[in-house]
Amino acid sequence: MKRLLLAALLALSSLSPALAVQPDEVLADPALETRARAISQELRCLVCQNQSIDDSNAPLARDLRLLVRDRLKAGDSDGKVMEFVTDRYGDYVLLRPPFKAITVVLWIGPFAVLLLGAVGTFLFLRGRRGVAAGADTAPLSADERRRLDALLRKED
């Protein structure tokens, strides 16, 4: 039983996602390593495009992780390291696109749609309340009342 449990545990542990960062990549200086991790989470792996280089097992991602660490060790600021990579691979390598003329729609678009939806909903609801309120405030005329009574009596 114990052995079975252990086997199950081992099988499960092998399912946990493996970290892409290899032990030999980790920098001795923990502060530098933290910065390196933060930077590599912002950089897109160009081979498997929806992963950051921090997540990706692609060889190029590893090369870029090592490059980021080398730049940091050489004394570059975080911004300088980012610049170094974007100089070579363009803005495409950034998982968070910079705010530029051609990315305005990307940044503003969702909020614009949300705002448009909110305005639309507001107008729609107000219109509906208007109709309901209208029904309340306009009482039946004597003629309408008579016809309604006649109809109701017929129902019985």
Add this chain to the structure above:
Amino acid sequence: MRRLLYLLPFLLFIGVGIAFYLGFERDPRDIPSALIDKPAPTFDLPAVPGQPATGGLSSTKLAGDVTLVNVFASWCIPCKAEHPIITRLSREQGVTVFGINYKDKPEDALTWLSRNGNPYAAIGADQDGRVSIDWGVYGVPESYLIDRKGRIRFKHVGPLTPQVVEDQILPMIKHLRQG
């Protein structure tokens, strides 16, 4: 006026549809190079060990003529497919082709070249891939057209096909040679 307002969501839908359709037409692997019209990176790569005949490749060799720089590796299958096309460019069209041998074992590279022929005027061995990163390489094969002043003017990701050569490479070379 009011009817137009009701049409708005529909028009928006059509617009978004067109945007998506155009988006899907694009090849997600075709990432525009950040280096177009910029000078080629400065580098100095040694020759593939055992193949020193043509020497290594450095940025100084790139200036002066319109050249094609081709990043290849023996382990890369599409490289083999494009190899005859590169050979033809070099032998029949008189294009100077330089090779960057990306992360290859020297002996594998040598076997590959002796088996398939060597159309390169010089080959630099980029063992750790650092120089290729300077070029913005993210997958082999990749090819770059360099003008006389040593600026990158065109980049193609993936194997060169007869169509790419016919439609893009040769016209661009002609244009650059005149310029």
